[in-house]
Amino acid sequence: AQSVTQPDIHITVSEGASLELRCNYSYGATPYLFWYVQSPGQGLQLLLKYFSGDTLVQGIKGFEAEFKRSQSSFNLRKPSVHWSDAAEYFCAVGASNTGKLIFGQGTTLQVKP
């Protein structure tokens, strides 16, 4: 069965520092992978997606993610974090032939001044 694991429940970084949020998935074929962000009191917004092709994908707000098949990972990165990036981040995988998304548990990002 498909599954998604976000090993870090909570991460704190200083403003201006780099960020990497980890995501590991379990899936039998080429996955469709997503990162969503949820700001406090808001719904989920799509940051970026991977369907095929270039394994380094660019998203909104300066985020990028790299698909590594050998490691079953799709880690989210940002070179310099801003205070407004404080939010909860969800990784998700598209389940084959069902059109359903399976979400990880989420990682809460706190940004220190």
Add this chain to the structure above:
Amino acid sequence: DADVTQTPRNRITKTGKRIMLECSQTKGHDRMYWYRQDPGLGLRLIYYSFDVKDINKGEISDGYSVSRQAQAKFSLSLESAIPNQTALYFCATSDFRGYEQYFGPGTRLTVT
């Protein structure tokens, strides 16, 4: 105007009451979904609908029912609310491929 709207945004109800959460979308999508979010558990799928006549149970459908009144409207009902249904509920839509989903702002439901 938002593409996916949910009403109400917040609701407090008592155990045993029936409650309906509503979702409307203007994206013209066929597919609609209901999720609940609990701390540490991410989002879990309650029900999903591929079109007006195609409704399917998700992983946690017990205690919930849905109605797809039109392409643009998808309602979630709690037949007899219980405290462990206290959660944040999200509606989402997608096109026919079903992967890129667009979320509403959520409904925070508290059952006392």
